[in-house]
Amino acid sequence: MIKNMTRGFAATALAFAALAPASPAHADELTLVEAITSLPVAEEAREGYKRELHPHWRDDDKNGCSARADVLIAEAIEAPTVGAGCTVSGGVWHSYYDDALVSGPSGVDIDHLVPLAEVHDSGGYAWTTERRRRYANDL
Known part of the structure; x- marks a missing residue:
């Protein structure tokens, strides 16, 4: 995701919460509002x-491209050239x-929807290295 994507996350979540149905579709499901308000709040x-505690830009899908290159390729509005070793050049992003x-x-910063520092602060500090790696490279 292009840098600055997290700016709108909270507003988007609140907007979706306002659109959520008043009652769940099934008795064992929560509405979006219920799910958000049930989240634990802690220091x-x-x-x-x-x-570096979050091993990132790995090639977890084993396609020869790092997670960063996979995002660049997938989110380009004008396709970049992909060379040997999955070297990405050219391309345009919005x-x-x-x-x-x-x-x-080189002008594109790829950020996580929830930044790694926020994950750490909100409980990710207790995750295993493997779980941090999976999160950091999740597409």
């Missing part, structure tokens, strides 16, 4: 975050949040 752990066009992969 964040602001100590000990290090980005930032939905500031309506900017970005040419070339």
Whole structure:
């Protein structure tokens, strides 16, 4: 996801919550509003975050491209050239949040919908390295 994507996440969640049905479709399901209000609230752990604790930009799908390259390829509005070793060049990307066009992969920052530091602060500090790696590379 292009940098700045997290700006609209909270507003989007609240907007969807307002549109959620008043009662669940099945007795054992929660509405979006019920699910959000049932989330536990606790103090964040602001100590000990290090980005390197979250092994990222791996090739978990074994296609020869890192997770970063997979996102660049998938989200381009003008396809980049993919060379040997999954080297990405050229291409154009659109930032939905500031309506900017970005040419070339070096101008694109890929962020997680929930940033790694926020994951850490909100309980990810207790995750195993394997779980942090899976989260950091989830497409």
